[in-house]
Amino acid sequence: MNFNFGIRSKVIAGPGALKELKGIYEQLDCEKPLIITDTFLGTTDLPDRIKEVVPNAEVFSEVEADPKDKHVFKGIEAVKEKNADMLIAIGGGSSIDIAKMSSVLLTNDVTLEEVLDDWDKITKPGIPLITLPTTVGSGSEMTRGALIGDSRTNTKKVIVSDYLAADYTILDPELLNTLPPAVTASTGADALTQGIEGIISTTSNTFSDALHLHAVSLIKKSLRPAVANSSNLEAMGNMQKASAMVGAAMAHSACGAVHAIANTLGGYYKIPHGIACAMLLLPVLKYNAIAVPDKYRSIAKALDISVNGLQDWEVADRLVATIERLLDDVGITQTLSDFGVEENKIGEIAEQSYYHSDNLTNPRKPSIKDVENLIREAF
Numbered sequence: 001m002n003f004n005f006g007i008r009s010k011v012i013a014g015p016g017a018l019k020e021l022k023g024i025y026e027q028l029d030c031e032k033p034l035i036i037t038d039t040f041l042g043t044t045d046l047p048d049r050i051k052e053v054v055p056n057a058e059v060f061s062e063v064e065a066d067p068k069d070k071h072v073f074k075g076i077e078a079v080k081e082k083n084a085d086m087l088i089a090i091g092g093g094s095s096i097d098i099a100k101m102s103s104v105l106l107t108n109d110v111t112l113e114e115v116l117d118d119w120d121k122i123t124k125p126g127i128p129l130i131t132l133p134t135t136v137g138s139g140s141e142m143t144r145g146a147l148i149g150d151s152r153t154n155t156k157k158v159i160v161s162d163y164l165a166a167d168y169t170i171l172d173p174e175l176l177n178t179l180p181p182a183v184t185a186s187t188g189a190d191a192l193t194q195g196i197e198g199i200i201s202t203t204s205n206t207f208s209d210a211l212h213l214h215a216v217s218l219i220k221k222s223l224r225p226a227v228a229n230s231s232n233l234e235a236m237g238n239m240q241k242a243s244a245m246v247g248a249a250m251a252h253s254a255c256g257a258v259h260a261i262a263n264t265l266g267g268y269y270k271i272p273h274g275i276a277c278a279m280l281l282l283p284v285l286k287y288n289a290i291a292v293p294d295k296y297r298s299i300a301k302a303l304d305i306s307v308n309g310l311q312d313w314e315v316a317d318r319l320v321a322t323i324e325r326l327l328d329d330v331g332i333t334q335t336l337s338d339f340g341v342e343e344n345k346i347g348e349i350a351e352q353s354y355y356h357s358d359n360l361t362n363p364r365k366p367s368i369k370d371v372e373n374l375i376r377e378a379f
Contacts, residue, residue, distance in 0.1 A: 003205040007248045008162065009131075009142050013171035013241060015233050021053045021130065024168050025086070028128045032056070034084035036075060036099040038063040038091045041134065046090060046175065050132070058082050063095045066156070066266055066273065068149030072112050075102040079127075086128045089166075090175075092187060093138025093273070096131050097146035100164045103129045115159055116150050122161040131166040134175050136226065136239035137187025137274050139194055139247025141169045147263065147273075155267040158357060165251070171244055173237035179230045184239070185330040188223045190274035191243045192216065192323070193262075193281050198246065198253040200288060200295045201361045209298070211249035215242040217302040220326065227330045256362035257353075258284045261375060264353040271339045278332045282320055283377035284362075289316035291364035336379045346375050 012020045025033065035047050035057050042061025051057050060078035064071055075098040079087070089099035103126030105112060110121040131141040140146070144165040150157045176184075198204060198212040222238035230236060261284075262276035289296060293312035300307050300319045307315050327333070341349075350372035353359065359366070366374070 003252065005205065005207040005252050007142070007251070008144070008165040009167065009169045009248070011142075011169050011171065011244060013237070015172065015174050015237070017170050017172040018049065018053060018132070018175065021050070021088070021170060024130060025054050028086060028167070030086035030128060032082060032084050033058075033086040033088055034079060034082050035059045035088045035090060036063065036102070037061045037089070037095050038065070041091050044178070046134070050088060050090060054088070057088060058084075063091065063098050065094050066149060066270070067094045067098050069112055069116070069151050071098055072101045072105070072148060075099070076105055079106055084127065086130070088130045088132065090132045090134060092133065092135035093140040093147065096133065096138065096140040096166075097148060099129055099131070100126070100140070100146045100166070101148065101159070103127050104161070104163050113152070116148065116157050119160050122163050125163050129166045130168045130170065132170045132172065132175060133240065133243065134179065135187040136176070136179075136184055136236065136243050137190035139191060139243050139250055141166060142244045142247030142251070144251045149267060155352060156263040158263070169244060171237070171240040173233045173240055176236045176240070177231045179236075181227045181230070182331065184227045184230060185223070185332055186272045186274035187243070188219060188226065188239055188274070188330070189278040189327060189332055191239070191246050192219045192223070193258055193277035194246045194250055194255060195219065195242070196281070196285070196299060197256040197258055198250050199299055200292045200363045201254040201256055202363055203361050204253040208249035208253040211245040212253070213298060213302045215245040215249070216299060218242040220303045223326065224329055254361035255358040256284065257287070257359055257366060257371065257374065260356035260359035260362070261349070261353040261371065263358065264349055264356055265336070265341070268345065268349060269339050269341055275332060275334060278327050279334060279336060279378040280374065282324055283374045285320050285323070286316070287366070287370070287374060288362065288364045289313070336375070341379065343379065346372055346379065350375055
């Protein structure tokens with residue numbers, strides 16, 4: 001299979017990497033940087049720590065979790081009001097995705113609604129964007145995509161464009177030392193799910209597999225100690241790198257049925273995205289096992305599972321059991337009913353999930369009834 005692979009974002013990683021922001025800012029020769037972050041981080045000292053490095057930066061801190069189109073509109077208004085010529089996104093995927101969309105909508109003569117319906121409407125680069133992730137899972141800091149809720153359809157939509165990729169990504173584990181354990185677990189589960197789905201995706205390739213497999217290995221080794229102690233710089237740094245690797249690889253592979261369902265659920269209920277992924281991961285892994293047994297062996301090896309002499313079904317069983325134990329150990333034991341998902345909505349959610357773009361690259365082609373059954377397994 002022919003493929004293209006490239007990583008646009010430049011990565012600076014390691015404890016204290018934040019100090020490199022000053023040199024990047026000077027190199028980009030911008031005058032009016034704007035920090036984009038969420039409502040919680042806006043109340044912490046993190047924006048001030050950024051301003052110590054870039055003193056003239058202003059702050060927009062009205063991003064909310066699982067952003068919808070209305071939040072993008074707020075971000076664009078802030079960028080225009082401050083006349084910003086560079087954006088610094090700090091936080092998780094929500095802040096980064098708002099910054100990405102604000103960046104390109106400022107320079108492209110197109111509306112958000114048009115972009116939600118047709119990615120190709122983005123034809124020009126946005127203003128410079130630097131990302132500083134403070135969670136360990138979305139991978140948005142390295143992807144060429146954004147996830148935005150569309151209020152017209154009550155669904156989450158993925159927008160993909162090379163122009164959405166950040167110019168620089170700074171991975172500093174010292175920014176994560178107050179990350180709550182539940183957030184580390186949730187976002188880490190998101191990275192794990194994206195890594196696994198990226199490997200078994202029908203559009204995976206040799207380069208993306210290498211990044212995804214190494215990321216899965218890092219997550220297996222580091223998620224437990226990272227959840228146990230956010231001041232563990234080695235574990236948190238490994239989780240940051242794993243998330244970034246997954247994001248970089250995901251730009252050239254894809255997700256699958258887990259994300260198709262999780263993204264659809266996010267349009268209906270306030271479920272943290274990583275938790276939604278974790279709840280669907282085990283049912284979907286069982287379902288996909290017969291389609292890509294060789295890929296399951298590769299993933300099992302990355303998780304330090306011995307596969308010598310095992311039948312394909314035994315490898316799949318051990319893989320599912322190992323991931324289930326990892327999720328249990330970090331406290332992810334919820335079901336969909338815990339989040340108020342209504343049983344009489346499952347059919348409707350299944351149908352929308354079936355038509356979601358992420359479902360197109362799942363290695364086994366489910367029917368709508370199959371999708372419904374997967375959701376019921378997580379219920």
